[in-house]
Amino acid sequence: MEVNIQVIHGSWDLGYSLDKHVIQSIYLGENQWGHPEFDTTRSEVGEALFQLKYRSNFQQISPIANQMSSSLARYFSSAGLIIPMPPSKQRTRQPVVEVARQVAQNMGIPCLENLLQKVQNTPQIKDIEDRDEKVQTLIEAFSVNDVLNNGQYDVLIIDDLYDTGSSLEAATQVLRSYNKIRNIYVATATRKH
Numbered sequence: 001m002e003v004n005i006q007v008i009h010g011s012w013d014l015g016y017s018l019d020k021h022v023i024q025s026i027y028l029g030e031n032q033w034g035h036p037e038f039d040t041t042r043s044e045v046g047e048a049l050f051q052l053k054y055r056s057n058f059q060q061i062s063p064i065a066n067q068m069s070s071s072l073a074r075y076f077s078s079a080g081l082i083i084p085m086p087p088s089k090q091r092t093r094q095p096v097v098e099v100a101r102q103v104a105q106n107m108g109i110p111c112l113e114n115l116l117q118k119v120q121n122t123p124q125i126k127d128i129e130d131r132d133e134k135v136q137t138l139i140e141a142f143s144v145n146d147v148l149n150n151g152q153y154d155v156l157i158i159d160d161l162y163d164t165g166s167s168l169e170a171a172t173q174v175l176r177s178y179n180k181i182r183n184i185y186v187a188t189a190t191r192k193h
Contacts, residue, residue, distance in 0.1 A: 065102030
């Protein structure tokens, strides 16, 4: 998979994204039901993520996770565990959790799916226009479970798509309140810009 790695900035200690999600999208007009149609060109990882999330093509888990591991693991060598970003939409199989499990396996560290949890429903975050309001809404929805042994841990949050960074910002703020977390790193498969 060809990637264009980029640093993503936020309140976390270090963050990287593999590539842009969409390279080009051309408006084609509306279909017979009045819905807009686009001719969209995605990056390789963007297309893989699209197929995984929106076409339930679970064969894309390994290519995405393997690319994240081979391209980004060296930046996060001190990470002792991986935390998947709590999903915003309920699905039978959660793509971000599946990718996080595989990255953790590749890196030889645990994936703790129950450390950071979304404990209350939120409106669609994409529908909230103010970034600070998005972050605050998510901070109130996230909770940390005290599941770690004593000590200080560097953690890697895995997410699928980096857009405004609101979700990762909220997760980072909530995790910073947990005294067993030292450094917080983030890695995303794709980014919007």
